[in-house]
Every structure is written in structure tokens, then in C-alpha cells.
Amino acid sequence: MTQSYSVLRGLWAIVTEAAQLVRRDSGLYLAIVIYVLAGLIFLNAIGAANRLAFSIYFGSWISLNGFALPTIAILADAILIMHRFNSRRRLAAKRVFSTGRLAYSLSGLCLLMALMIFQGNFTSVKNGMSAWQGGFQFDVLHADIDAFLHLGADPWRWLYSVAESDLVRAIIEWNYNVFWFLLNFVGLFFVATSPMVASVRTRYLACFMAVWIVVGNILAALFLSAGPAFYGAVTGDTARFGEQLAFLARGAGSSNSAAAYQQYLWSLYEAKQTGFATGISAFPSVHVGLAMLNALFVREYSRLLGVFALLYVAFVAVSSVYLAWHYAIDSYVAVVVVSVIYVVARKLIPADRRLVPNMPVGAVNRPVAAATVC
Numbered sequence: 001m002t003q004s005y006s007v008l009r010g011l012w013a014i015v016t017e018a019a020q021l022v023r024r025d026s027g028l029y030l031a032i033v034i035y036v037l038a039g040l041i042f043l044n045a046i047g048a049a050n051r052l053a054f055s056i057y058f059g060s061w062i063s064l065n066g067f068a069l070p071t072i073a074i075l076a077d078a079i080l081i082m083h084r085f086n087s088r089r090r091l092a093a094k095r096v097f098s099t100g101r102l103a104y105s106l107s108g109l110c111l112l113m114a115l116m117i118f119q120g121n122f123t124s125v126k127n128g129m130s131a132w133q134g135g136f137q138f139d140v141l142h143a144d145i146d147a148f149l150h151l152g153a154d155p156w157r158w159l160y161s162v163a164e165s166d167l168v169r170a171i172i173e174w175n176y177n178v179f180w181f182l183l184n185f186v187g188l189f190f191v192a193t194s195p196m197v198a199s200v201r202t203r204y205l206a207c208f209m210a211v212w213i214v215v216g217n218i219l220a221a222l223f224l225s226a227g228p229a230f231y232g233a234v235t236g237d238t239a240r241f242g243e244q245l246a247f248l249a250r251g252a253g254s255s256n257s258a259a260a261y262q263q264y265l266w267s268l269y270e271a272k273q274t275g276f277a278t279g280i281s282a283f284p285s286v287h288v289g290l291a292m293l294n295a296l297f298v299r300e301y302s303r304l305l306g307v308f309a310l311l312y313v314a315f316v317a318v319s320s321v322y323l324a325w326h327y328a329i330d331s332y333v334a335v336v337v338v339s340v341i342y343v344v345a346r347k348l349i350p351a352d353r354r355l356v357p358n359m360p361v362g363a364v365n366r367p368v369a370a371a372t373v374c
Contacts, residue, residue, distance in 0.1 A: 017103035022110050028205055029111075032118050035213060039121040048128035053274045054120035060276075061116040065109065069189045073105075101195060108193030111205065115188075122212050126279030129221040130269070136226040136234040142283055143231065143240065146327045155321050155328045156228065156244045163322070164247060172319045173256040176287070180316060184290050200297065203349040207293055210341045215289045215334055220281035227282030228324040229262040244324050258323040284334035285326045291316045292338040 022029075043049050077097075130136065147154050191197050191204045229245065232238030248259040268278050291313045299306025317331035 013099050014103045014106060017099060018106040018110070021104060021107035025107065025111060025202070028202065028209075029114055031206070031209060032114050035209070036117060036121045039125045042132075043124060043128045046128055046132045048131045051124055051127035051131075051272075051274050052120075053123035053127065053278070054117060056123065056274070056276050057116050057120050061119070062113075064185065065112040065116075065189055069186065070105075070109070070193075073189075073193070104195045104198070105193040108189075108201075111192050112189065115192075115205075115209075118209060118212070122216060123274070123277065123279055125217050126220070126281060127274050129217070129224055129279065129281060132221060133224045136224050136230070136280075138223050138225040138283065139227075139231055139234055142223075142225050142327045142329055143228070145329055150328065154228075154240065156241070156324065159318065159322050160244065160247070166250065169248065169251055169322075170254065170256070172322055173251065173254065173258050176258070176316070176319045176323060176325075177256040177261070180287060180291070184294065187294055199351040200300070202352055203345050204293075204297055206349055207297075207338075207341055207345050208290075210345070211289045211293055211338055212286065214341065215284050215337055216281070216286040219284055219333070219337065223283050225282045225327070225330075226280050227326055227330075228321075229258075230266060230280060233266065241324060248324060258325065262324070282326050283330045284337060285317070285320055285330040286334070287320055287325070288313060288317050288331040289334040289338045292335050293342065296339070296342045 040049075043051060143154065150158060188208065191201055197204070226234045228241045229248075231241050232245075245259070248257075251257045252259045252263075254260075264275075265278060265280055268275050269280055291309075295306060295309035295313050298309040313335070317328070317335075320326035320331060321328050
């Protein structure tokens with residue numbers, strides 16, 4: 001009975017401290033509420049209330065952030081304790097699984113669940129953008145600007161002149177469709193739940209949301225284009241990117257095929273149906289925007305790692321053109337806009353140096369041996 005009471009008291013302490021941290025994050029929750037309300041008003045105003053996508057993310061998001069990643073985080077901590085500590089294992093475990101540490105992670109999980117609603121709203125708004133604009137009006141302009149900036153040729157022709165290979169395509173598709181998602185959403189989980197980066201959590205999450213809203217909704221809606229993959233369908237000119245699409249179609253049977261996913265998006269667009277990650281818009285590139293955001297934050301930690309992160313941004317940008325998802329200017333504009341978001345956020349949201357309740361000094365602002373993922 002006494003042991004059960006102690007367990008309940010410990011759980012209550014974790015929940016109480018997590019509630020305090022949730023209140024500290026009230027600004028982020030308020031931003032999500034305002035964004036969702038604005039999205040609902042927008043969709044109702046344009047007669048696209050049937051394009052809501054909130055429920056689509058529930059299963060996969062909860063499975064990933066509520067079960068898979070927390071399990072991996074706990075296992076990683078346990079393995080590190082077993083591997084790095086001998087006589088001090090009990091002390092290390094007590095630190096890693098302290099009340100403050102667990103409360104911080106729980107508050108992060110609450111934020112991630114709120115971001116599930118955020119992502120559903122993003123897809124809902126994205127699905128409604130073409131209805132608002134009456135179609136894709138800017139593809140010819142964007143493609144022509146691309147050609148002007150790249151010596152009169154569409155950029156994909158420069159890339160294919162040196163890298164038109166089934167193996168290269170397969171590698172790029174895997175990075176674009178798998179590895180990019182792992183980096184961005186495992187990174188999001190880490191920032192939300194790990195006290196190692198508590199000082200930048202609010203700023204990072206604010207920037208994360210701003211990228212989706214400004215890059216993926218506002219600018220995308222104002223300058224709506226479908227991208228090279230759909231250029232022929234929206235302009236009637238099937239020749240301009242025809243050779244590129246024919247090459248990409250050779251890999252349509254692979255699990256990470258860009259051509260197969262593009263067909264999926266277009267079929268749902270024509271049917272006016274909503275599905276997972278549906279909605280077509282190319283300008284600017286959210287893929288590149290999020291990669292750039294992560295590179296800027298990585299650079300705060302290490303200039304050397306920042307260099308590699310920026311090289312990855314360039315690789316994602318090249319990949320987006322190679323796979324016919326984007327015009328090159330989609331990446332250029334995304335990099336500029338995200339850089340502005342980052343600079344503004346650094347001015348408006350200073351690093352939070354407040355320690356998490358009951359956390360050891362130093363665990364918040366520097367990596368300690370026993371603080372790994374969660």
C-alpha cells in the first residue's frame with residue numbers, strides 16, 4: 001500500500017510539473033489555436049469546408065510521437081546508462097528519469113499532440129488553396145524565371161546532363177521521401193521533449209510553425225504553382241518537362257517513387273478528395289525551408305556541423321528540381337524567407353535560460369553524459 005502511494009505521489013509530481021511547463025508554453029498553444037481558427041474561417045469562406053484533414057494524421061502521428069519515438073528514447077537512455085556507467089548506474093538512472101526530466105518530456109509530448117492538429121490544419125488549408133485561386137496561375141512565370149536565371153535552360157536539364165541515372169534517382173528519392181522526414185520529425189521530437197535544448201525550444205517551435213504557415217500556406221496561396229511534375233496538366237505544355245517525367249516514371253514501381261506519389265496527389269486533386277499530405281503547391285519549397293531552419297539551429301551548436309547541414313540544404317534543393325517537385329526559385333525563395341524568420345525570431349524570442357524544475361544544473365543548456373534523446 002505504501003509503495004503504491006509513493007508511485008501515485010511520484011506520478012502526481014510529474015503531472016504537476018508538466019502542467020507548469022505547459023502553462024509556460026501557452027504562447028505556442030495560442031498560436032496554434034489562432035492558426036486553426038483562421039484556417040477554418042478561410043475554408044468556410046471559399047466553400048471548401050469539405051477539405052478538412054484533421055483526422056487523417058491522428059493514427060500515424062500518435063503512433064510516431066506517442067509510442068515509437070518515446071520508446072526509442074527510453075531504450076537509448078537505458079543502453080547509454082548500461083554502456084557508459086558502472087558503479088554509478090543507479091545515480092545516472094535517477095538523473096535521467098528524474099521527476100523534472102520526465103515532466104519536461106511529458107510537456108513536450110503535449111506540444112506534439114497540439115502540433116498534430118496544426119499539421120491537420122496545414123493540409124486542410126493547402127487543399128483549399130487551389131479552390132481559392134481557381135487553379136494554378138504562376139507555373140509559366142516561375143518556370144520562365146528559372147530558365148532566365150539558369151542561362152536559358154530549365155535547371156533539370158543541367159542536372160540530367162551529369163546525373164541521369166536510375167541509381168542516382170533511387171538515392172535521391174529515398175533521401176527526399178524517407179531520410180528528410182526522419183531528420184525533420186525526429187528532430188522535432190528531440191527539441192520538444194529533450195531538456196538538452198530547452199533554451200531554444202520555444203524559438204525553434206515558433207520558427208517551425210512559421211515555416212509551415214508563411215512558406216507553405218501564405219506565400220504558396222498568393223503565388224500558387226503546381227510544379228514541374230504537373231506543368232503539362234495545368235498549362236497544356238506537356239513537352240517542356242516531358243523528358244524529365246518520362247525518366248522519373250521509370251522508377252514508378254519503387255516504394256519511394258516520386259512519380260508514383262505525384263500521380264497519387266494529382267488523382268486526389270482531380271477527384272477533389274483529401275488524403276494524407278495532399279494539396280499541391282510548389283512555391284516556395286517547405287522541404288527546403290525546414291532543412292534550412294534545422295541548418296540554422298545546428299549552426300548555433302557547431303559551425304562545422306552547420307556547414308554540413310547547409311550542404312544538406314543544397315542537396316535537398318537540387319533533389320527537389322531533379323524529382324520535378326519544384327522549380328529552382330522555390331528553393332531560393334524558401335532559403336531567404338526562412339532566414340528572415342530565423343533572424344526575427346532571434347530578436348523577439350531570446351534563449352530561455354530558466355531551468356526545468358528539479359533538473360540538475362547544466363542538464364538544460366549542455367549535453368550531459370546521461371541525457372541523450374528524451
